[in-house]
Amino acid sequence: MGFIVKRIITLMTDYGYRDPYVGVLKGVIKSINPEVEIIDLTHGIERQNVLEAAVMLAVSAKYFPPGTIFIVVVDPGVGSARRALVIETTHYILVGPDNGCLTILAEQDGVKRVFDISNTKYKLPVVSQTFHGRDIFAPVAAWISRGVPLEDIGVEISYDSVIKIVVEKPIVDLENKSIRGRVLYIDIFGNIMTNITEKELDTLRVQLGSKLNVLVNSKRIMCTYETSFSKVPVGDYACYLNSWNYLELAVNMNNAAEKLRVKQGDYIVISK
Secondary structure (H helix, E strand, O other): OOOOOOOEEEEEEOOOOOOOHHHHHHHHHHHHOOOOEEEEEEOOOOOOOHHHHHHHHHHHHHHOOOOOEEEEEOOOOOOOOOOEEEEEEOOOEEEEEOOOOOHHHHHHHOEEEEEEOOOOOOOOOOOOOOOHHHHHHHHHHHHHHOOOOHHHHOEEEOHHHOOOOOOOOOEEEOOOOEEEEEEEEEOOOOOEEEEEEHHHHHHOOOOOOOEEEEEEOOEEEEEEEOOOHHHOOOOOEEEEEOOOOEEEEEEOOEOHHHHHOOOOOOEEEEEO
């Protein structure tokens, strides 16, 4: 149906690589559009961690060209009454479950239209109750990449009805010269990414080289605000704006999350 358009489809899942799930998604997509380019954004999202998927999608998308189709399959509600969605934003097409995993990016980029694709005619002929990535999300994305109009893919619905993830804003306490934030993400190195940005740091007039007190999980440590963890001695704590422009806490040549026993969602207080 239609002519084949050269587009990019990215895949983000919590599948890992032990099982053939990732390869099967690609097989379905390529069977429908052999010319589409598929990019693995990551398959290492923590199992069933919808917030992690939403955050990583939001910080990654701007590095892709307009028109990119993002598939997110982090779907603990698969087989339930949860809907399957396509969200058209200003620059992208987002495909995934209605559990909030698409919404941080959707609101960041600007929502244009939303479609319920739960009963789309563009799904595979037989739909498993446990593998909607293969049977709904992959084929729908592939047909979109071939130029099928979104209004033909599903039923348009209001964005107000969509389940959303809201990232808590940091709280700045000028009197006590502190910022209360939360842990958004922990990377493979154990570096702790918070929801604190340069805006909050500027409010407290934090400068490079500043010594900051950090309170997390009843543990107090001192870190140096620098441009990178490599700027402090091996084994010392550093705070810096990471590549996504969020404040991150790390230990040079060690695992900060393990040392502090930190997990996603924990509160963290930074003070001068």
